[in-house]
Amino acid sequence: MVDVNAWLNDLLAGNKIFTPATMAHYWEGLVTTTQLVFVSLIIGLVLAVPLAIMRSSKRKWISLPVYAYTYVFRGTPLLIQLYIIYYGVVFFDGIQESFLWPIFREAFYPALIAFTLNTAAYTTEIFRGAIKATSKGEIEAARAYGMSESLLMRRIVIPSAFRRALPAYGNEVIFMLHASAIASVVTLMDLTGAARYVYSRFYTPFEPFLFVALIYLCLTFAILFFFRFLEKRLLAHLPSQSA
Amino acid sequence: MKKLLSVSLIGLAVAAASSAQARDYDHVRIGVDVPYVPMEYRTPEGELTGFDIELGNALCDEIGVTCEWIEQEWDGIIPGLLARNYDAVMSSMTINDERRQQVLFSEPYITMPSAWFAPASLGIDEANEETLDGLTIGVQRGTLQDNYVTDNFGSVADISRYSTADDMVLDLDAERLDIVFLDYPIGQATLIESEDGDYTQIGEQITEPKEYFGDGFGIAFRQRDEALAERFNEALATLKENGTFEEIHSRYFGE
Amino acid sequence: MLDLQGYGPRLIEGAGVTVQLAVLSLLLAVFLGLLTAIAKMSRHWFLHRIATLYTTVIRGVPDLVLMLLLFYGGQIGVNAISDMLYDHFDIDIYFSFDAFAAGVLTIGFIFGAYMGETFRGAFMAVDNGQIEAGKAYGMSSVLVFRRIRFPQMMRHALPGLSNNWMVLLKTTALVSVIGLTDMVRVAAEASRATHEPFVFLVPVAVAYLLIASVTEWIFAWLQKRYNVGYGE
Numbered sequence: 001m002v003d004v005n006a007w008l009n010d011l012l013a014g015n016k017i018f019t020p021a022t023m024a025h026y027w028e029g030l031v032t033t034t035q036l037v038f039v040s041l042i043i044g045l046v047l048a049v050p051l052a053i054m055r056s057s058k059r060k061w062i063s064l065p066v067y068a069y070t071y072v073f074r075g076t077p078l079l080i081q082l083y084i085i086y087y088g089v090v091f092f093d094g095i096q097e098s099f100l101w102p103i104f105r106e107a108f109y110p111a112l113i114a115f116t117l118n119t120a121a122y123t124t125e126i127f128r129g130a131i132k133a134t135s136k137g138e139i140e141a142a143r144a145y146g147m148s149e150s151l152l153m154r155r156i157v158i159p160s161a162f163r164r165a166l167p168a169y170g171n172e173v174i175f176m177l178h179a180s181a182i183a184s185v186v187t188l189m190d191l192t193g194a195a196r197y198v199y200s201r202f203y204t205p206f207e208p209f210l211f212v213a214l215i216y217l218c219l220t221f222a223i224l225f226f227f228r229f230l231e232k233r234l235l236a237h238l239p240s241q242s243a
Numbered sequence: 244m245k246k247l248l249s250v251s252l253i254g255l256a257v258a259a260a261s262s263a264q265a266r267d268y269d270h271v272r273i274g275v276d277v278p279y280v281p282m283e284y285r286t287p288e289g290e291l292t293g294f295d296i297e298l299g300n301a302l303c304d305e306i307g308v309t310c311e312w313i314e315q316e317w318d319g320i321i322p323g324l325l326a327r328n329y330d331a332v333m334s335s336m337t338i339n340d341e342r343r344q345q346v347l348f349s350e351p352y353i354t355m356p357s358a359w360f361a362p363a364s365l366g367i368d369e370a371n372e373e374t375l376d377g378l379t380i381g382v383q384r385g386t387l388q389d390n391y392v393t394d395n396f397g398s399v400a401d402i403s404r405y406s407t408a409d410d411m412v413l414d415l416d417a418e419r420l421d422i423v424f425l426d427y428p429i430g431q432a433t434l435i436e437s438e439d440g441d442y443t444q445i446g447e448q449i450t451e452p453k454e455y456f457g458d459g460f461g462i463a464f465r466q467r468d469e470a471l472a473e474r475f476n477e478a479l480a481t482l483k484e485n486g487t488f489e490e491i492h493s494r495y496f497g498e
Numbered sequence: 499m500l501d502l503q504g505y506g507p508r509l510i511e512g513a514g515v516t517v518q519l520a521v522l523s524l525l526l527a528v529f530l531g532l533l534t535a536i537a538k539m540s541r542h543w544f545l546h547r548i549a550t551l552y553t554t555v556i557r558g559v560p561d562l563v564l565m566l567l568l569f570y571g572g573q574i575g576v577n578a579i580s581d582m583l584y585d586h587f588d589i590d591i592y593f594s595f596d597a598f599a600a601g602v603l604t605i606g607f608i609f610g611a612y613m614g615e616t617f618r619g620a621f622m623a624v625d626n627g628q629i630e631a632g633k634a635y636g637m638s639s640v641l642v643f644r645r646i647r648f649p650q651m652m653r654h655a656l657p658g659l660s661n662n663w664m665v666l667l668k669t670t671a672l673v674s675v676i677g678l679t680d681m682v683r684v685a686a687e688a689s690r691a692t693h694e695p696f697v698f699l700v701p702v703a704v705a706y707l708l709i710a711s712v713t714e715w716i717f718a719w720l721q722k723r724y725n726v727g728y729g730e
Contacts, residue, residue, distance in 0.1 A: 075664075075710045076703040077671035083686060084703070087695040090417035105419050107403070181560035185675055187403040187414075192563055197404065200318035200385025203325070203345050205570035213559045213567060220558040278691065287504030287691070289511075313597075316677045319570055326573035328596075406675075409690035416693065439693070 017207045022198050029194030037180050044119035052127030073121035086110040086186045107186045126168045130161035170227030270309045272329035276317040280432045281495050282335045294495040299333045305478035318385040332463040339457030347466050349475045351459030356448035360430040361422040363443045375400045381411040381423040388424045391455040505688040512681030520670050526606025531613020538618050556611035568604045569676050597678040609666050616658035623654040653724040660717035
């Protein structure tokens, strides 16, 4: 460990901007960004499945509220959603005394909630599209076998919808990674926040912003290849489509 | 459609080119970060005012140039000056050595200490490594207070960095922050004299070490604009002599 | 009724900034997107590479980071050029982009990359037989482009275009972070000063929904026009 530090110090000597101290900021930023994006995507995905099923329902009173939710969250900037949740929660009387306060006190959780609700809205619509595209033949075949509606959903519609949604969901993951950059607006030291800090301390825009841009680019490619790989594995049996 | 496109692109190019100008100043653009009550802020109607603004306008009148105030977030205010988005910065900027390497300062026009502010309920009467241990400190990103707190208490406390001082006050109200460290008059105006919350100053006003806290507020220029800085210095001396400075000062800080 | 505590006129002004910014950036993005798509389809390897680099890098980096980089760094780059002119040729001019122009250029530049992909896909969807037919009629390639490829491409591009526009519109909110006074910035400033975030942020959210709905309607109308002769 000491050796690594010494090595880093040597490497970074004579350089004001890439010092062990700023590197620590970038590392902290990378961890925060990863946590924020990963956790919000997971929770968003879990929320989106039932929401997409509700959204596909033929009963208006079930599908309409979900539609209203996705419409609002997809139609407004994430920044506004973040502001409303971050600054807004404070004005509920008594929140500071409630058991929820330890959660809302940290900037991390309001940001996580905003990101989760946002990605859940987009993912819901992606799934809905995939569910809608289930081939009629498959459904009829399942009905002919006497499957109940819920079994039909579970065995036929959902699994195939998952696979169809994969490419679009990959885009959503990348979108979320990029959108997470606004976390720095509410004091979070994510990757962008770290760059802004270094920028404000050393008055130079190029090094910090180019450096984090490069990190984001690498993350984006990693996600891209991961989804390519998944698609190859999971969609191998399907006839190749021009998507 | 295509015609509209080319027309608007030409329009854009013209708009960009129209701000091309030579380097002799009869029009000075001054960068400022608002809100920072009482130094610089906007009224709800959008009118820019505050100590810096009034003094700056008086200086421009004295020199005989027209002044234009350009808003800029604090963390980009020096790069913006170097990038020539404006020609000067008059925004409660403390003169210190680190900044002197980047920009040219006028003579200091006012000296303002920094201070710690917290809710009275925090129950500490001095800010040091022991009392700040485990607390969340609010500072404005890229300020000397940020640098001071980061270097001295970064290892014991959590530091939250904000774009504007108002953000910080809002989060102190919300109890997201335990304590803030900012320019003394800002804390006075936005915390001590405000109606909501019961705030108190912790410890003495802080002006040392000079390495962080510098030599008072100055107007910043680009290094090559020595002539412009000299004109502002002369005007500042005149305003101090003829009482205009005193008059503006008393309107904001009493006495 | 809603009490905007005196911030009403500035909020409306801010909404004007948002709309102008979005529309001008869209025009620039469409222009850059068309250039990119044409460059990507060109047989010239250099043009192809440049266009690919542009679309790949821009789409791989967050909008906000690009904006901070271009907004703060772009001016410094421009200055380096004008300093060189000054030092070597004694030409004393310089360009400064105000926050609005910088915002338009930055957002237009970012979305040009997305538009490029949309247009490329759309160009490829145009039936090759039609292009050949046009040539067989003795049309020049410019005429083929104007009469056959472009109008048909637009039909395929409109859904993607409309999608990009919606994302672009929401992206304009980010300019508030770099200091341009759009409606988000006014609302954020007002909520901090008055400590009443809902009063200002919720109307701004509604304004975005309104703009989105109106433009969605316009795109639907355009879609209908370009679909003439194809039915639904």
